[in-house]
Amino acid sequence: MSIETLTTTNGQLGSNTSHQFDQNQFDAAVMSTYARFPIALEKGLGCRVWDTQGREYLDFVAGIATCTLGHAHPAMIESVTQQIQKLHHVSNLYYIPEQGELANWLVSHSCADRVFFCNSGAEANEAAIKLARKYAHTVLEIEHPIILTAHASFHGRTLATITATAQPKYQKYFDPLVPGFHYVPYNDINAVEAAVSELDEGNYRVGAILLEPLQGEGGVRPGDIAYFQKLRQICDETGILLIFDEVQVGMGRTGKLWGYETLGVEPDIFTSAKGLGGGIPIGAMLAKKFCDVFQPGEHASTFGGNPFACGVALSVCQTLEREDILTNVVNRGEQLRQGLRLLAAKYPHIVIDVRGWGLINGMELSPDIPYTAADVAKAAMEQGLLLVPAGPKVVRFVPPLVVTAADINEGLARLEQALVNIINH
């Protein structure tokens, strides 16, 4: 679709700003949970956003891997408008047709048989943890089930999900944490085998393993195929549930609809959120039929699966399919990695690795330079390119899945200028 068609649906853009932004007023009233870049974004179109000063940026953050169709996509404008006019929220006291349609789309496009809807990634993982615990108690007959998770993982910010997230920086000050988790190094099958046998004592036993197919926030680290296939085998032999956190990598970001497809391994349970609603808050926990042990009243969410979120998410799913966006993800991902590898070859003292799948990619900075990924993101922002760190030394590239070849080339050019500015600084 051309930018012109998009422009007609989104009205005025660019330097035509409407709104004075007062940072002091903002900071006085909003909790300081985020270290914000000093810009305020006001408008978007496709892969571009504009700040309140009218400055344009290429958006390779996409709300952190969330704005699947970019900004102001006609399909989203249409579904949002239609759904708000028809019915936006009721309650799960009643049947919600849009929820059923979205669940059926997800089930027919994945290995799962059943879906529970919520509003975020953390909530989807909470639901998976609860389902796994009930399954462990009732089916595996484990009195104290343990869930294995990986170092450098990220699973969300609720108490259970920061416990699952094996990174001390997210847990500090929030103890006591939730019992029943144990950490292993990622991509290390011996560590899993050792944990499964060592933790089998008395009433304690491993009931589930929760992992990202590719670690996003922890540094864009792809899962090892042989490792995941061996894990599947261990789980098949022991009855341990294999749970994948697809919150960041699912919904087409890797070039396949789900991250597990790249590994050639089906999970028993998986979670989705970020890209699912294209930026409308929605999360989902999906499971195979055999481990769907929830009964009425055992889990719930007031907003979960409401007509608005489900109607819009369904339009995102259908647009992905209709416009064959996964092919674009594969091609643009190749193009981006090729460009990043050229930069790595040209600036080997700065960039030491480029890795990723589809449109989730990381550029790792040398440990020998004093600059962090946040410094690079800041320099890139000054060149009109939005980027987000994934840990201290990895710069993450997660543009909308509709990013064009021209956008990628422009982004790479802006990035190179940012690197040159850092060197000359």
Ligand SMILES: *Cc1c(COP(=O)(O)O)cnc(C)c1O
């Ligand atoms: C972002 C993220 C989450 C948390 O999602 P929220 O919607 O912020 O709760 C969980 N897991 C992974 C892999 C993520 O990237």
